[in-house]
Amino acid sequence: MYVGIVAQRDNEQAVSLAAELxxxxEADDLTTTLDTATAGALDRPGxxxxxxxxxxxxxxxxxxxxFLYAARGAGSTPIMGINLGEVGFLNAIAPADAIEAVTAEVEQLRETGRARSREIPRLRASNGDWSLEPAINEIAFQGPQRGHGNGADFTVRVDDEVYTTGHADGVLVSTPTGSTAYNLSEGGPLVHPSIEAIVLTEMCPTDSMPSLAVDIDSxxxxxxxxxxxxxVVSDGRTxxxxxxxxxxxxxxxxxxxxxxxxxxxxxxxxxxxx
Structure with missing residues (x-):
């Protein structure tokens, strides 16, 4: 069995916990795989x-x-988040409980072949010629720069029906997970994670339209x-x-x-x- 470990870069507590994990x-005959940065901090191959x-x-x-960084490469592999951050909407495990939680999940995998997990959607942006890496939080559409006299003209359609059209700094297309991030800072609504929706929020539009939540399959x-x-930006990274x-x-x-x-x-x- 292989367990991947990704620790926050330049965070001593994260590196120390990674070393303990x-x-x-490995004392339990499991194989660990470290990302390059974590491996470098522990002087191991990554x-x-x-x-x-x-x-x-x-x-x-x-x-x-x-967590977002780890999820970029995890694909369908379950991810367990150890929370060293201030908010931690994606990280459910406290540092003090990390070793116990990870070893319990490993035993679950050994016994059943499956981890206990819940699914959250990702969004993919494409135009036929290219496709961006899927986003957990949001896909952002931005003009060349923000501020008065900049931005671009946007027309947003949902299942071929026009929702809004006009000039704005940009447009956000967010998941419920991302509703607490960039979307919230632009005045968009909070969406409970149990709601299967996509959230549309304009960024500083000339003629404002309220944010809109549509079905997740839209x-x-x-x-x-x-x-x-x-x-077009995926999770602020690509x-x-x-x-x-x-x-x-x-x-x-x-x-x-x-x-x-x-x-x-x-x-x-x-x-x-x-």
């Missing part, structure tokens, strides 16, 4: 994070950013014009430059994120946003 698992999909379980140690298309260039006029489609990705280790206390985590 490696020792515990792999690119994209190889984590070959593991049976991936453990992310850090904040939500570390197809959203965003047409961009009125600018020399624009960008982006594609587009030359308007252009249309990009966003839909639910085929492979969801599988989160192991129980659920976050959502309303308790919300209090940390205040």
């Amino acid at each position: 490696v020792g515990t698992l 792999v690119d994070v994209n190889e984590m999909a070959e593991c049976d379980l991936v453990v992310s140690i850090g904040g939500d950013g570390t 197809t959203v298309s965003v047409s961009v014009s009125g600018a020399e260039e624009a960008f 982006r594609e430059r587009i030359d308007p006029p252009a249309t990009v489609t966003v839909s639910t990705a085929e492979v969801p994120v599988r989160i192991a280790g129980g659920s976050v206390d959502y309303f308790e985590a919300l209090k940390k946003l205040e």
Whole structure:
């Protein structure tokens, strides 16, 4: 059995916990796989994070950013998040419980061949020529830069029906998980993780429309014009430059994120946003 470990970069507590976890698992005749940064901190061989999909379980140690990074390479492999961050909507396990929680999940895998996990959707943006890495939080459409006189013209359609059209700094297409992130900072609504929805929020539009939540199986298309260039960004990490006029489609990705280790206390985590 292979357990992948991704620790927050330059975080001594995360590296120390990763070292303890490696020792515990390898003493139990398990094989651990470390991403390059974690391996470097522990002076061990490592792999690119994209190889984590070959593991049976991936453990992310850090904040939500570390979880997002680990999820980039995990594919359908369940991810257990150890929360060292301030909010931690994706990380359910406290550091003090990490070793026990991981070893319990390993035993579950040994006995049944499956981890206990829940699924959350990812969103994929594509236009026929390219497809961005799937997003856990949001796909952001942005003009060349923000501020008065910049931005671009956007037309947003849901299943071929026009929702809004006009000038804005950008448009966000978010998952319920992402509703607590960029979407919230742009005035979008919080969406409980049990609600299967896609959230549409304009960024500083000239003529504002309220945010809209649509069914998770909807197809959203965003047409961009009125600018020399624009960008489509997945979870703030990977982006594609587009030359308007252009249309990009966003839909639910085929492979969801599988989160192991129980659920976050959502309303308790919300209090940390205040």
